[in-house]
Amino acid sequence: MTATPSTPEAGLQLVETPVLPQITGSQAVLEAFLAEGVDTVFGYPGGAIMPIYDALYDYGEKIEHILVRHEQGGIHAAQGYARSSGRVGVVFATSGPGATNLVTGLADAQIDSTPVVCITGQVFAHLLGTDAFQETDVINITTPVTKWNCQVTDASEIPAALAKAFYIARSGRPGPVLVDITKNAQMQKFDYEGYTPCNHIRSYRPRPFIRKEYVEEAAQLINAAERPFVLFGQGVILGKAEQEFRTFIEKSGIPAAWTLLGLGALPTDHPLNVGMLGMHGNYGPNVLTNQCDVLIAVGMRFDDRVTGRLDRYAKQAKVIHLDIDPAEIDKNVKAAVPIWGDCKETLPLLTQLISQKQYPEWLQQFRDHDAKEQEVVIQKELYPTGDILSMGEVIRVINEITQGESVIVTDVGQHQMVATRYARFNKTRSSITSGGLGTMGFALPAAIGAKYGAPDRTVIAIAGDGGIQMTIQELGTIQQFGAEVKIIILNNQFLGMVRQWQQLFNDRRYSFVNITSPDFVKVAEGYGIPGQKVTQREQLQSAIQAMLDHKGSYLLEIMVGKENNVFPMVPQGCGVAEIRLE
Amino acid sequence: MKREYTITVYTENQVGLLNRIAIIFSRRKINIDSLNTSPSEVEGIHRFTIVMDETEEVVRKLTRQIEKQVDVLRAFYNSEEEIVWQEMALYKVPTDEIAEKVKVERLLREHGARAVVIRKDYTVFETTGHREETSNLIRVLEPYGLIEFVRSARVAIIKASNGFHEMLKDFEHREPGEDTFENEYLNDKERVFAM
Numbered sequence: 215m216t217a218t219p220s221t222p223e224a225g226l227q228l229v230e231t232p233v234l235p236q237i238t239g240s241q242a243v244l245e246a247f248l249a250e251g252v253d254t255v256f257g258y259p260g261g262a263i264m265p266i267y268d269a270l271y272d273y274g275e276k277i278e279h280i281l282v283r284h285e286q287g288g289i290h291a292a293q294g295y296a297r298s299s300g301r302v303g304v305v306f307a308t309s310g311p312g313a314t315n316l317v318t319g320l321a322d323a324q325i326d327s328t329p330v331v332c333i334t335g336q337v338f339a340h341l342l343g344t345d346a347f348q349e350t351d352v353i354n355i356t357t358p359v360t361k362w363n364c365q366v367t368d369a370s371e372i373p374a375a376l377a378k379a380f381y382i383a384r385s386g387r388p389g390p391v392l393v394d395i396t397k398n399a400q401m402q403k404f405d406y407e408g409y410t411p412c413n414h415i416r417s418y419r420p421r422p423f424i425r426k427e428y429v430e431e432a433a434q435l436i437n438a439a440e441r442p443f444v445l446f447g448q449g450v451i452l453g454k455a456e457q458e459f460r461t462f463i464e465k466s467g468i469p470a471a472w473t474l475l476g477l478g479a480l481p482t483d484h485p486l487n488v489g490m491l492g493m494h495g496n497y498g499p500n501v502l503t504n505q506c507d508v509l510i511a512v513g514m515r516f517d518d519r520v521t522g523r524l525d526r527y528a529k530q531a532k533v534i535h536l537d538i539d540p541a542e543i544d545k546n547v548k549a550a551v552p553i554w555g556d557c558k559e560t561l562p563l564l565t566q567l568i569s570q571k572q573y574p575e576w577l578q579q580f581r582d583h584d585a586k587e588q589e590v591v592i593q594k595e596l597y598p599t600g601d602i603l604s605m606g607e608v609i610r611v612i613n614e615i616t617q618g619e620s621v622i623v624t625d626v627g628q629h630q631m632v633a634t635r636y637a638r639f640n641k642t643r644s645s646i647t648s649g650g651l652g653t654m655g656f657a658l659p660a661a662i663g664a665k666y667g668a669p670d671r672t673v674i675a676i677a678g679d680g681g682i683q684m685t686i687q688e689l690g691t692i693q694q695f696g697a698e699v700k701i702i703i704l705n706n707q708f709l710g711m712v713r714q715w716q717q718l719f720n721d722r723r724y725s726f727v728n729i730t731s732p733d734f735v736k737v738a739e740g741y742g743i744p745g746q747k748v749t750q751r752e753q754l755q756s757a758i759q760a761m762l763d764h765k766g767s768y769l770l771e772i773m774v775g776k777e778n779n780v781f782p783m784v785p786q787g788c789g790v791a792e793i794r795l796e
Numbered sequence: 797m798k799r800e801y802t803i804t805v806y807t808e809n810q811v812g813l814l815n816r817i818a819i820i821f822s823r824r825k826i827n828i829d830s831l832n833t834s835p836s837e838v839e840g841i842h843r844f845t846i847v848m849d850e851t852e853e854v855v856r857k858l859t860r861q862i863e864k865q866v867d868v869l870r871a872f873y874n875s876e877e878e879i880v881w882q883e884m885a886l887y888k889v890p891t892d893e894i895a896e897k898v899k900v901e902r903l904l905r906e907h908g909a910r911a912v913v914i915r916k917d918y919t920v921f922e923t924t925g926h927r928e929e930t931s932n933l934i935r936v937l938e939p940y941g942l943i944e945f946v947r948s949a950r951v952a953i954i955k956a957s958n959g960f961h962e963m964l965k966d967f968e969h970r971e972p973g974e975d976t977f978e979n980e981y982l983n984d985k986e987r988v989f990a991m
């Protein structure tokens with residue numbers, strides 16, 4: 215816009231004074247979203263965020279807003295969106311209870327490094343600290359569970375704050391960011407100078423300097439190794455380094471096992487993919503962790519569920535640790551060679567320096583352990599002979615029908631371990647689960663978000679009868695907005711994982727693990743979602759087929775063995791090599 | 797083995813950062829012995845000085861967690877030998893007690909204390925030094941009716957540091973040089989403090 219005199223005849227010289235457009239803080243938020251490529255927002259309105267929702271009214275064609283049924287559902291959906299798409303998930307919530315309802319999701323996103331930007335409304339700046347209606351100290355409540363957060367009380371600060379927020383959320387080791395915006399700042403008009411994306415914060419180093427000498431040292435160790443073993447985590451997926459990782463594995467010929475969140479970074483049927491690590495991981499990877507001579511950890515953080523007892527973990531091995539977060543180096547397991555950096559950059563450097571190799575005898579050891587696990591555990595789980603359905607056979611049938619092409623979002627507990635152990639995945643960003651935090655109730659809302667993040671893929675949510683009841687209200691979100699999510703409830707009429715522990719470690723004292731459920735098919739029907747209940751093996755195949763063939767969401771409740779246990783298992787307090795097959 | 801360490805943190809001036817740093821300690825149930833925030837040698841950059849009694853391994857991990865925070869530029873940890881440090885203390889004693897006793901005057905001089913306020917009813921002395929020194933003076937003054945005592949947080953200078961000016965220039969660049977990353981993360985303690 216330019217200011218021009220209305221009558222040139224006036225004889226005044228034409229001075230072009232640029233006049234900046236005036237927009238409100240709320241509009242600035244939405245302009246920032248457009249500039250950042252945000253196409254979907256999950257949220258729930260309320261008093262303190264009303265100005266933003268008012269502005270959103272005019273942005274309906276560019277930004278799709280999904281009204282969730284609870285803010286926790288909103289942030290889990292944003293997490294699912296981020297995990298399936300590789301983009302930043304975005305959430306709106308109001309002040310007070312709206313904001314506190316985000317905390318579980320923030321903690322989940324923080325521990326699982328999921329890029330999420332939350333915008334919370336806040337009371338007017340002049341009311342801060344007065345115990346105003348729906349005022350809560352969101353910044354301090356969320357500090358331990360955010361990568362970064364800030365409060366904005368003046369509209370002119372909004373563009374820069376959001377630019378920082380998106381940059382911090384997605385760069386380096388990703389994580390959740392929260393921007394709390396007071397109502398006056400949302401309403402205030404200011405001179406808008408446009409949106410400038412942030413790509414540098416002087417106190418923040420997302421892309422570390424890579425020290426070549428450590429890469430060289432690592433390559434020497436790998437080249438001299440006789441029984442090297444690779445562990446890969448979500449860092450490979452977050453770094454979008456799946457191809458680089460595969461090239462590294464294939465050249466080095468090293469067997470590779472995944473953490474819960476690394477699942478799918480390498481196709482599950484890849485000949486060098488030897489399975490899952492950790493408490494309910496595969497037999498070979500756990501036992502052989504304590505027999506390898508060089509352990510190469512790529513984008514993983516040696517969680518206690520992976521390592522078991524630390525003083526009995528890979529003591530014989532020289533550890534090479536590749537991670538983008540320097541605070542992870544030596545945090546749990548001492549690294550002989552730390553390679554601090556983005557694995558998208560460090561893996562190719564390493565691949566260049568290593569020799570093309572194969573370890574047929576060493577790989578055979580994994581195969582031998584697998585054969586034993588197949589015999590003692592897997593066959594029985596996937597092909598049970600009794601009348602009662604097992605969780606494993608449900609996953610097997612899903613594999614047979616979907617051929618590893620679908621996105622599977624799991625909740626937390628026994629079904630999660632069974633699903634991740636047995637599901638086959640050809641593609642990355644296919645397994646979405648709450649790993650670090652173990653948030654029951656994650657699956658349904660995260661699956662809704664995952665569908666928006668990957669609209670062309672089939673999204674299957676798998677939950678237990680306990681977890682589904684924690685966020686079952688999100689069926690309403692599906693009903694209203696039509697996200698096509700296939701929901702499978704594996705109902706064992708127990709809080710199964712806790713029951714398993716009570717059986718094994720508390721002398722079968724089943725304390726409050728017996729949980730009743732509503733008729734899930736009827737509940738779904740109430741939300742306009744068709745479904746069926748499966749109790750017999752004969753129904754299983756056709757029911758899953760019917761669920762996948764149906765255009766739209768569908769719910770399957772599958773009754774499975776009440777007291778089935780997940781094995782193998784590394785009992786708490788034991789070393790990985792003490793893994794029990796039964 | 798637990799011993800005294802001092803963590804020095806260079807930060808942006810950001811509301812809420814003190815809490816973000818403090819919870820790194822409280823979450824691990826680690827007590828902060830002393831915490832000071834002040835300006836640093838560089839305008840606009842703040843400097844935290846945090847003292848704790850812990851093992852080096854714990855302190856190293858704490859330092860990494862602190863440096864990981866977005867608004868933190870750098871964090872260093874040092875043992876007592878690697879820093880020059882001071883704490884200030886104030887002592888309030890009844891004026892009549894000390895005025896009468898010559899011995900007190902000598903004791904105060906020995907401890908490098910000076911009077912900050914002298915009133916009819918009480919006198920406030922100040923002394924600066926190491927913790928043993930400021931603590932010793934408590935014991936000295938107790939028999940003379942010490943009314944109040946307070947000690948400031950520690951301030952510390954890292955002996956091997958060349959200051960933050962040069963390093964900040966590097967931080968301002970999008971692609972910083974190697975020096976910025978020459979730090980203890982890479983297990984090279986010699987270079988850590990060579991800034």
